[in-house]
Amino acid sequence: MDVHEKVLEIIAQEIDVPVTDLSGDQHFRALPNVDSMRVLQVILKTEKAFDIEIEDDVTFRIQTVGEFQKLVAELYRQRAAA
Amino acid sequence: MPESASFDPRTDNPSNCFGCAQHNPIGLRLLFDADGDGFSTRFTLGSDYESFPGVIHGGIVATILDETLAQAVYRAGWISAFTTGLRVRYGKPMETGVEYTARAEITRRDEHAVRASGELLHGRDLVAAADGTFRLLTEQVLTEQGRHLPSRLVTALRTANQPANQGE
Numbered sequence: 001m002d003v004h005e006k007v008l009e010i011i012a013q014e015i016d017v018p019v020t021d022l023s024g025d026q027h028f029r030a031l032p033n034v035d036s037m038r039v040l041q042v043i044l045k046t047e048k049a050f051d052i053e054i055e056d057d058v059t060f061r062i063q064t065v066g067e068f069q070k071l072v073a074e075l076y077r078q079r080a081a082a
Numbered sequence: 083m084p085e086s087a088s089f090d091p092r093t094d095n096p097s098n099c100f101g102c103a104q105h106n107p108i109g110l111r112l113l114f115d116a117d118g119d120g121f122s123t124r125f126t127l128g129s130d131y132e133s134f135p136g137v138i139h140g141g142i143v144a145t146i147l148d149e150t151l152a153q154a155v156y157r158a159g160w161i162s163a164f165t166t167g168l169r170v171r172y173g174k175p176m177e178t179g180v181e182y183t184a185r186a187e188i189t190r191r192d193e194h195a196v197r198a199s200g201e202l203l204h205g206r207d208l209v210a211a212a213d214g215t216f217r218l219l220t221e222q223v224l225t226e227q228g229r230h231l232p233s234r235l236v237t238a239l240r241t242a243n244q245p246a247n248q249g250e
Contacts, residue, residue: 040211
């Protein structure tokens with residue numbers, strides 16, 4: 001599974017935009033249709049897809065789509081190694 | 083002793099659960115139904131449960147989700163359980179006077195514990211979500227560790243674990 005691509009798919013599906021419209025350097029809060037509810041949905045769907053747990057402070061710490069992809073990839077790697 | 087701490091004289095039901103007992107005057111009085119692989123409840127709360135004006139207190143939201151997860155755990159095997167961990171995440175405020183649905187289902191289980199996940203929804207909008215871990219209070223657990231609990235509680239748990247009490 002390509003983690004970065006899957007994360008983009010989850011975000012695209014949740015905010016209802018084509019995945020091709022998303023890129024790693026985009027700021028989360030600047031994406032269309034994003035509000036706190038959709039951010040939570042993205043986090044929950046990502047946790048389920050990768051069987052990981054994402055800390056609550058991520059919504060404050062993570063600025064861009066790329067940072068979120070990197071975090072998920074690291075958590076997924078840690079889970080696979082455990 | 084406040085009225086809410088007494089047994090229901092009409093049903094003689096010893097449960098006075100803040101979440102689900104139907105006679106508790108200050109309780110949430112949630113009613114649950116089977117819903118796909120889980121269980122759900124629909125409800126509307128008033129200003130008695132507010133934090134900010136028009137907004138349900140976040141602790142009440144957590145209580146609703148804890149109760150919903152616990153009901154899913156109990157109804158899946160008719161074994162009582164204690165919450166040992168609960169993680170709640172909030173997506174938007176829950177408002178007074180508006181109907182919501184809380185739903186939960188089991189995600190993992192072994193012989194000792196169960197994990198469950200749940201959501202609080204307004205229509206299709208996600209208001210809050212929770213994951214919880216529940217310690218199963220099987221007859222073996224009650225026998226081995228019941229001496230650490232009030233005897234009245236152990237009796238109530240044993241009663242709840244009997245198949246004849248399904249649906250309560």
